[in-house]
Amino acid sequence: MSAWSWDFVIFVLISVQCSLTLSDSDPIAQQKLDQVKDLPGQNFNVEFEHYAGYVTVNQESGRALFYWLTEAVEDPASKPLVLWLNGGPGCSSIAYGMAEELGPFHVQKDGKSLYLNPYSWNNVANLLFLDSPVGVGYSYSNTTSDIYNNGDKRTAADSLEFLLNWIERFPEYKGRDFYITGESYAGHYVPQLSQAIVRHNKANVESPINLKGYMVGNALIDDYSDHIGRYEYMWASGLISDQTYKKLNKVCSNESFFNPAQQCVEITDIAYQEMGNIDFYSIFTPTCTTNGITKRLMRRWHKVQQSYDPCTQQHSLVYFNSPEVQNALHVYQSNNTSRRWEICSDAVEMYWKDSPTSMLDLYHELISSGLRIWVYSGDTDGVIPVTSTHYSIDALNLTTINPWHAWYEDGQVAGRTQTYEGLTYVTVRGAGHEVPLHKPKQALTLIKSFLAGTSMAPSEQVIKSKTSASEKLQTFII
Known part of the structure; x- marks a missing residue:
């Protein structure tokens, strides 16, 4: 390496150290440095501020979590703060939550340009996306072994430390109503972080985080319920044979998601062969492929489902690996080379250290604490389907306040819902694992209702126009 190159490396290291020192000594000044001025491929104006950068959660090992805050479109000072977490474990909240689900900035098919999501949740809240734990997305550690020692406990502790430090950088959010949301394995992250905050x-008592509640979607809640619900859904949807369904129930029902027995692995492989090449996260939509025939089918699909694109992950992979994008988001870069960005980290998932088999006891604890708790489920997801969530909620043995009924969007059934003492359950019709991706308008209605604490009630016009069950049956017989 030339003398000039070493000088440049030293300059980069000094710059990073100065930035970290500034963050520690003057967090509000660091907020200004984190402001995102312009994003590559953004050919439209936005009426809100947004910020991106790092918060160190462990000085000794150098663990730092990457965040992206997008303020509310209108009057952000009056809006709550909503944290979004994706699961995996090991998947990026930037990849999913921000870039293809509920965030304002979505990536175009060229992987270079952006478009504005009209159904972004920052229409109703200030949105905070977090890549957690270290090794996920842009989050990193200066201690390599940290990547191989992630688990539920440390993730919750680091996320709490992130929030405490982040609020010092953004003091305008001190005392602000705060909610945690997420999906999939965030079914662990969200209640665990909520518990950590409640205990903190x-x-x-003099410096609380004003946590009001949490909401999780298609969430891993209880391994046993999630297993039997998944196999039942696969069988009832016609995806697997009777024989395979029986074997799955016999061999796999009591297995851990992380360490299943070999027999369970083998019968699961047979189940996937029987299902064929489908998107198990959204069983009725086309898969992403470069095959010409499928492209023609996708064009037909887009005429009906204009907003759905099954290849969103590929677009994001290109965009967030761009050095220009990483510079704009203040991503830490070593030796002036761009950081390799992954949608999900195999290493994080492979070396995961601890994962309780059930969150049910935690739900009881948090319900007792008075938090607003909502669970939602896209009803075409095969990974953690509605049947799994039904079984998990039933296992809580809660008292029903408002029984099962349909809710509506634009005069059509958008899903079903039931209110319990301490918990609200909502399904979203026609949505897969990523509800805001498949049904963005309905997802925006969902977050509005959750933040307001109002039920997903059927519209009065629909109620008035409904005929009785006997009238419908009579018409059918005639």
Whole structure:
């Protein structure tokens, strides 16, 4: 390496150290440095501020989590703060939550340009996306072994430390109503972080985080319920044979998601062969492929489902690996080379250290604490389907307040819902694992209702126009 190159490396290291020092000594000044001025491929104006950067959660090992805050479109000072977490474990909240689900900036098919999501949740809240734990997305550690020692406990502790430090950088959010949301394996992250905050607040009554509640979608809640619900859904949807369904129930029902027995692995492989090449996260939509025939089918599909694109992950992979994009988002770069960005980290998932088999006890604890708790489920997801969530909620043995009924969007059934003492359950009709991707308008209605604490009630016009069950049956017989 030339002398000039070493000088440049030293300059980069000094710059990074100065930035970290500034963050520690003057967090509000760091907020200004984190402001995102312009994004590559953004050919439209936005009426909100947004910020991106790092918060160190462990000085000794150098663990730093990457965040992206997008303020509310209108009057952000009056809006709550909503944290979004994706699961995996090991998947990026930037890849999913921001870039293809509920965030304002979505990536075009060329992987170079952006478009504005009209159904972004920052229409109703200030949105905070977090890549957690270290090794996920842009989040990193200076200690390599940290990547191989992630687990539920440390993720919750680091996320709490992130919030405490982040609020110092953004003091305008101190005391602001705060909600946590997420999907999939965030079914662990979200209640665990909520528990950590509740316990922190009890020990620090003078400086609490004003947590009001949480909402999780297609969430991993209880391994046993999730297994039997998944196999039942696969069988009832016609995806697997009777024989395979029986074997799955016999061999796999009591297995851990992380360490299944070999027999369970083998019968699961047979199940996937029987299902064929489908998107198990959205069983009725086309898969992403370069095959010409499928492209023609996709064009037909887009005429009906204009907003759905099964290849969104590929677009994001190109965009967020762009050095220009990483510069704009203040991504830490070593030796002036762009950081390799992954949608999900295999290493994080492979070396995951701890994962409780059930969150049910945690739900009971948090319901007792008075938090607003909502669970939602896209009803075409095969990974953690509605049947799994039904079984998990039933296992909580809660008292029903408002029984099962349909809710509507634009005069059509958008899903079903039931209110329990301490919990609200909502399904979203026609949505897969990523509800805001498949049904963005309905997802925006969902977050509005959750933040307002109002039920997903059927519209009065629909109720008035409904005929009785006997009238419908009579018409059918005639």
